[in-house]
Amino acid sequence: MATTTSPQTHLLPQTNNPFLKKPITTFTSQISLRTNPTFKPISIKCTATTQAQPQAQPQTQSHSSDRVFNFAAGPATLPENVLRKAQSELYNWRGSGMSVMEMSHRGKEFLSIIQKAESDLRTLLEISSEYSVLFLQGGATTQFAAVPLNICKNDDAVDYIVTGSWSDKAFKEGQKYCKPNVIWSGKSEKYTKIPSFDDLKQNPEARFLHICANETIHGVEFKNYPTPNNKNGILIADMSSNFCSKPVDVSKFGLIYAGAQKNVGPSGVTVVIVRNDLIGNAQDLTPVMLDYKIHAENNSLYNTPPCYGIYMCGLVFEDLLEQGGLVEVEKKNKKKAEILYNAIDESNGFFKCPVEKSVRSLMNVPFTLEKSELEGDFIKEAAKENMVQLKGHRSVGGMRASIYNAMPLAGVEKLVAFMKDFQAKHA
């Protein structure tokens, strides 16, 4: 799955995208290491109307002293060099005389931005031309309705695996638009597990199988994916909180959706990757803004998209490519998670993580204190040392450290050192 691209060079699969019929961008060299036969890369570059300003040097996971380490579950920390670049371009994007926030979404400047964002995301995840990539609004919660409205009829059976709060919410919203059935729930074990796939009792008549790939609140993550044995073979995943944190074989999915505000941008952008043959059968009562066909036909420009958020996602995608793609990103994420989980496991029970070891999230690390009365102090003292947003979700309590792509290793190391100090003081 490794992709190697030089900075400034990005790949785009061939699609029926009208952007590509009338390219307004500059096409440069071609690089491809991929094997997917439907993935025929061309490269695309984001162009300015007049002169380009010098680009910021990539400063991978740098951290300035005036920054806090922000462990929030989302919106979440963004790469420092991406923020610096956004700041330098905010007032006047690359000599255009405008902020990205002011650009007509149909003007050549913004078209080049959204094209390049799509192109870079396709490169990162090796998304073939059999899939449409949509930049939408409304978060995963909107997709909880849009998915059944688009993919099934209202009397279709659908299988949901419920591994935490988010898949439960998806199931509940689905009840309005299909006949969903929970084929496995981790609720009785406080959402600390992922089921064994062999034990799943999938309904062969189900229209699709739905999972949440990473539960942000409970910190359980699918390490591989069940094979849907419904007659349509459709697997659908909410990947909001582990999107672009590691390579994923998109071809195994009918549809992937993700709010941007964890790993790839600010809140207000939702990415939907949907296999083209699943588009075009929305239920009659589907609001036009929830109809994938409308957005796919209009390249996410049916109405005014969240332009600035898409621009920010584009900067993050560039940054991920410059880091060497998702294989490299996953290595860093594994390293960070390893030292944090080790610190918990080696604390002789002073810290505890309730999640089964084999399915612990690389992104969201929930933990508790044996002496739970100290949790308030832990969070307060950490904040004094500029480590913020460590409080667990209100529904589960305890602590949670979200360590998304943009959390530097130094942030996790500092947290671990703090945990050891805290334990020494209070053991």
Place this chain on the structure above:
Amino acid sequence: MATTTSPQTHLLPQTNNPFLKKPITTFTSQISLRTNPTFKPISIKCTATTQAQPQAQPQTQSHSSDRVFNFAAGPATLPENVLRKAQSELYNWRGSGMSVMEMSHRGKEFLSIIQKAESDLRTLLEISSEYSVLFLQGGATTQFAAVPLNICKNDDAVDYIVTGSWSDKAFKEGQKYCKPNVIWSGKSEKYTKIPSFDDLKQNPEARFLHICANETIHGVEFKNYPTPNNKNGILIADMSSNFCSKPVDVSKFGLIYAGAQKNVGPSGVTVVIVRNDLIGNAQDLTPVMLDYKIHAENNSLYNTPPCYGIYMCGLVFEDLLEQGGLVEVEKKNKKKAEILYNAIDESNGFFKCPVEKSVRSLMNVPFTLEKSELEGDFIKEAAKENMVQLKGHRSVGGMRASIYNAMPLAGVEKLVAFMKDFQAKHA
């Protein structure tokens, strides 16, 4: 309707908003010139976690030489001082060690931002506590569905006045969720008129009367509003393209909605102002994200809102208050529109505006050239002089100058001077 506030002082009506029960912001002085008995102002200030950076001086409608004059219909030009302030704060918001894009939407920093944005908007439009103010996603197009889904049953009759493309789209989407009836259409006259209210044949059984207060594409604007004589007395308006461009008596409306990307911010934020008694009766099939009750009960924080866009809207609201409120803003808008329409009308037919004079929009000025073969040259030559996005909407052709709040008078003066030169060359 005039409001006078000193910079830094903003008013908030009393509501059941939990923010106000547990205020985390600093309350300063109180100023109110309003007469609305339900409007009981208190003032609210946006606070930083550590030290505040010096605030940018208001530079009302200034224009730097490296900026273009951007006549786009939306996303559109933003106030230069707002962009400068956003730029200065992008990397590290007021000493918080975070960008606004990175803040948890449930953290004290962002709560102070969204509270202040709501408070300032309530001040600008004198919105009483009988109304909820929601910051949502999905644009007006999402509201075309959300309005009937929330306000009526699916067999309710509803009256729509169709004065252009946008009210027509609202009507068409409404067909999925109610029994809409077009009681007046300007289509046969190419959408150049607003009906005489006396001639309207309103259905007394209609659940509500829907209008588009300003048609962005066709440039027709309601100068006052019809009285709904349906049994419920509900008037609903899409105000996307003239929102906050002038004072509006909100109490005449059951619901007002507006995409932010014309007058008050970047794309990706939709403001809904809805009378509280109309909340809570959504149709069963309403997606949870389109249900006003959910958003009102959660102060727009049911799921992750478009945080950065809301922050930008907040900066614009501050700027409008610093300009003296909407009475002063309207004066500037009238002045700008006057000199542009005069230039058209005094061109001896070289330039033409098709819209009936009494209902010409202060925001969107469509015009054509008698010698239509010159229109391409007009747009191209204007762009050379840094006046961009003057092409008319693809559905109507010709030219369109959108002159929203943030378009400086100097921009319109420059356009008018250019038009006169162009005419002299080509007459």
